[in-house]
Amino acid sequence: MTLAQVSVIGAGAWGTALALIATRGGCRAFLHARRPELAATIAATRCNAAYLPDIELPAELAVTADFAAALDADAVLYAQPAQHFRAFCQKARPLWRIGAPLVLCAKGIEQESGLLLHEIAAEALPGVAVAALSGPSFAIDVARGLPTAIAIAAPDGALVERLMRSLSHGALRPYGSEDLVGTEVAGAVKNVYAIACGLAIGAGLGDNARAALITRGLAEVTRLALAKGGRQETLMGLAGLGDLVLTCSSPKSRNMSLGIEMGQGRPLADILAGRRSVAEGVTTAPAVLALARQLGVEMPIAASVERILHGGGSLAAEAENLLARPLKRES
Numbered sequence: 001m002t003l004a005q006v007s008v009i010g011a012g013a014w015g016t017a018l019a020l021i022a023t024r025g026g027c028r029a030f031l032h033a034r035r036p037e038l039a040a041t042i043a044a045t046r047c048n049a050a051y052l053p054d055i056e057l058p059a060e061l062a063v064t065a066d067f068a069a070a071l072d073a074d075a076v077l078y079a080q081p082a083q084h085f086r087a088f089c090q091k092a093r094p095l096w097r098i099g100a101p102l103v104l105c106a107k108g109i110e111q112e113s114g115l116l117l118h119e120i121a122a123e124a125l126p127g128v129a130v131a132a133l134s135g136p137s138f139a140i141d142v143a144r145g146l147p148t149a150i151a152i153a154a155p156d157g158a159l160v161e162r163l164m165r166s167l168s169h170g171a172l173r174p175y176g177s178e179d180l181v182g183t184e185v186a187g188a189v190k191n192v193y194a195i196a197c198g199l200a201i202g203a204g205l206g207d208n209a210r211a212a213l214i215t216r217g218l219a220e221v222t223r224l225a226l227a228k229g230g231r232q233e234t235l236m237g238l239a240g241l242g243d244l245v246l247t248c249s250s251p252k253s254r255n256m257s258l259g260i261e262m263g264q265g266r267p268l269a270d271i272l273a274g275r276r277s278v279a280e281g282v283t284t285a286p287a288v289l290a291l292a293r294q295l296g297v298e299m300p301i302a303a304s305v306e307r308i309l310h311g312g313g314s315l316a317a318e319a320e321n322l323l324a325r326p327l328k329r330e331s
């Protein structure tokens with residue numbers, strides 16, 4: 001059975017694109033904007049010009065700022081930044097419709113706790129079935145109807161099947177998995193390597209450097225995911241390699257473009273002050289490092305990115321450090 005009604009929490013670029021996916025998949029879709037003025041503008045203009053310009057939203061896609069009404073759905077897709085997820089759970093808990101699953105569409109790790117979003121959900125929304133939707137999927141390309149493959153993961157195979165059937169349409173092909181942990185780790189951590197690649201490209205270190213960062217980044221995130229209980233094949237799939245390659249290859253990525261600007265010498269604070277959109281890698285980097293320390297996993301590239309972002313590290317010195325590490329077998 002497919003889902004009749006789906007709500008998407010978060011009217012940024014991804015939430016808006018997800019609401020379009022659900023509509024195209026044949027669901028009745030509600031898009032929830034936390035700011036009433038944004039909900040009213042989108043509803044009136046049938047366009048989310050601030051986050052997804054030039055995309056016309058169909059009349060059947062409902063837009064609301066009413067949180068309780070939005071939660072009255074067969075499934076709720078969370079598409080706000082990861083650092084706001086706990087607050088969302090706390091607000092949603094008394095309103096949750098019994099039996100409705102939560103689909104995590106944000107890609108990040110909570111900075112304060114180092115927890116993945118499904119771990120926060122287990123604490124803050126106990127008893128709610130959780131899935132993750134991830135993979136290489138720029139919102140604007142999805143919204144334009146360009147061909148895209150995504151990953152949907154949950155321990156409950158029947159839930160995965162239901163979500164896949166409800167969200168697929170001509171140009172959007174989901175693949176299913178039971179590996180929630182690996183899918184979440186992969187989606188969150190690739191943003192840190194997208195910043196690394198942006199730094200390299202912005203500083204003129206070249207395409208060889210970028211390929212090295214993608215490949216060794218994949219080795220790092222795979223180690224972390226396995227230590228956390230994820231599966232190797234997830235890291236080699238859409239949520240892992242697929243999203244890493246996409247995000248590390250295109251300035252359409254907010255994480256990569258932030259890295260490019262920093263690589264060209266612009267301070268992080270200036271870049272963030274000039275942006276409304278989120279670059280999850282900035283807050284996920286310290287959480288990744290804390291998790292890696294806790295699990296005893298070595299992540300030298302992620303550690304360099306973290307020092308450049310938050311520790312006053314210089315790009316030149318970090319690049320030199322990475323290149324000067326002891327020679328080793330490729331594993």
Ligand SMILES: NC(=O)C1=CN([C@@H]2O[C@H](COP(=O)(O)OP(=O)(O)OC[C@H]3O[C@@H](n4cnc5c(N)ncnc54)[C@H](OP(=O)(O)O)[C@@H]3O)[C@@H](O)[C@H]2O)C=CC1
Pocket residue numbers: 010011012013014015016033034035038051079080081082084105106107108137138139140276277278280
């Ligand atoms: N864009 C993409 O291509 C993809 C994004 N994602 C993931 O989806 C998630 C959302 O990203 P995206 O839609 O791109 O975001 P955007 O950068 O497009 O927009 C920022 C979003 O953050 C919201 N926001 C800002 N402050 C708060 C707050 N205090 N509490 C709650 N929400 C807040 C904004 O709401 P407001 O307008 O009210 O300020 C807005 O919805 C991220 O985890 C991202 O990694 C995943 C796949 C693809």
Ligand SMILES: O=C(CO)COP(=O)(O)O
Pocket residue numbers: 107135136137138139191194243246247252253254255256278279280
């Ligand atoms: O996750 C994404 C594509 O799959 C979007 O990446 P950015 O958040 O870096 O734009």
